[in-house]
Every structure is written in structure tokens, then in C-alpha cells.
Amino acid sequence: xxxxxxxxxxxxxxxxxxxxxxxxxxxxVSGAIRLGSAVEIDPASPGYLKKSAANAVPTPGKSGLLxxxxxxxxxxxxxxxxxxxxxxxxxxxxxxxxxxGTGTKVWFKNTGxxxxxxxxxxxxxxxxxxxxxxxxxxxxxxxxxxxxxxxxPTPNWMVVTNVDVDTxxxxxxxxx
Numbered sequence: 001x002x003x004x005x006x007x008x009x010x011x012x013x014x015x016x017x018x019x020x021x022x023x024x025x026x027x028x029v030s031g032a033i034r035l036g037s038a039v040e041i042d043p044a045s046p047g048y049l050k051k052s053a054a055n056a057v058p059t060p061g062k063s064g065l066l067x068x069x070x071x072x073x074x075x076x077x078x079x080x081x082x083x084x085x086x087x088x089x090x091x092x093x094x095x096x097x098x099x100x101g102t103g104t105k106v107w108f109k110n111t112g113x114x115x116x117x118x119x120x121x122x123x124x125x126x127x128x129x130x131x132x133x134x135x136x137x138x139x140x141x142x143x144x145x146x147x148x149x150x151x152x153p154t155p156n157w158m159v160v161t162n163v164d165v166d167t168x169x170x171x172x173x174x175x176x
Contacts, residue, residue, distance in 0.1 A: 005067065006088025008127045009036025012171055013105035021097035022061055025049040027068070029093045036108060036127060038141035038157065039066040039098055049098060054143035057155045058176045064100030066090060100176055105161065108146060110168030128170045133163045139172050
């Protein structure tokens with residue numbers, strides 16, 4: 001099964017017998033978090049998750065990748081000018097899940113800045129640092145994006161299975 005959650009993240013292989021989606025936790029009430037980011041249960045705010053800090057250790061049942069199935073559901077009070085760029089940003093204070101599972105294969109794609117026909121400026125999105133990445137490298141979390149990791153000090157979350165440096169595209173398999 002392949003799926004996408006906006007322009008910058010999706011699943012290449014998501015076997016429900018191996019992939020886990022931990023609980024239903026709300027995203028923070030402020031601050032944007034992109035789908036596919038490293039998140040964890042927030043012990044200071046019961047019922048909420050938070051973006052993982054740099055060098056966070058992946059822990060099954062506590063941390064994983066952010067997925068928000070209802071991300072596409074909008075209402076009349078949302079900002080006018082919604083488009084495909086917005087699909088990749090989690091809705092604030094809404095239910096989400098923390099996804100993990102050894103063997104789950106995901107993809108990330110960096111996108112450049114652009115100006116829409118109506119004049120709205122869309123900022124660039126960097127989900128992963130692709131420079132120097134090769135198949136077999138590991139990825140860890142630096143607090144804002146996925147980066148090459150050797151386990152020290154940044155723990156390994158995924159192993160790279162495909163990379164296209166020119167397009168900013170990476171496929172990786174979760175290791176926990």
C-alpha cells in the first residue's frame with residue numbers, strides 16, 4: 001500500500017499487522033508540526049503529543065511519526081486559500097496518532113518555495129537532509145527534520161532504502 005499525507009510525507013509499505021498507531025493524542029494548541037515529523041507523548045500535557053527534541057531515542061508506544069488521518073477535514077473558519085501544501089501540516093489541537101513499527105516504509109520529499117497564482121507565497125519545506133545520503137545510511141531526528149545518523153549522538157530511527165539527492169526524495173524503513 002502506498003499513501004501520502006501531503007506533498008512531503010507518505011507510506012510506501014504499511015502492513016497493518018506490523019505498523020502500530022499509538023492512541024489518539026491531540027496535537028499541541030500552537031506551533032506547526034508537519035506530518036511525518038518525530039513526535040512523542042507529552043507527559044506535561046496529558047492527552048497531547050509534542051514534537052520530539054533533537055537526538056530523541058525512538059521508543060515503541062511512546063514515540064514515532066506523526067499521522068493525522070483527518071488532516072483533510074477543514075471547516076468554514078479555516079484560513080482562506082487552502083491548497084495541497086496545507087495537507088502536510090497537522091491541524092492544531094486535533095486528534096492524531098503516533099505511528100511506528102519495524103519494517104514500515106515511508107517517503108519524504110523536500111519542496112522548494114513557490115508563489116501561487118493568487119499571489120500566496122508557499123515556503124520551502126525540508127523534511128530530510130539529503131546531501132551525502134546513500135542507501136543503507138540511517139536517519140535520526142535533529143528536532144526539526146530527518147538527518148543522517150550514526151547512532152551517536154543521534155539515535156537511528158530508520159534505514160534509507162532509496163534516495164534521489166537531485167529531487168530531495170528519500171524512502172526509508174523504520175527500525176523500531
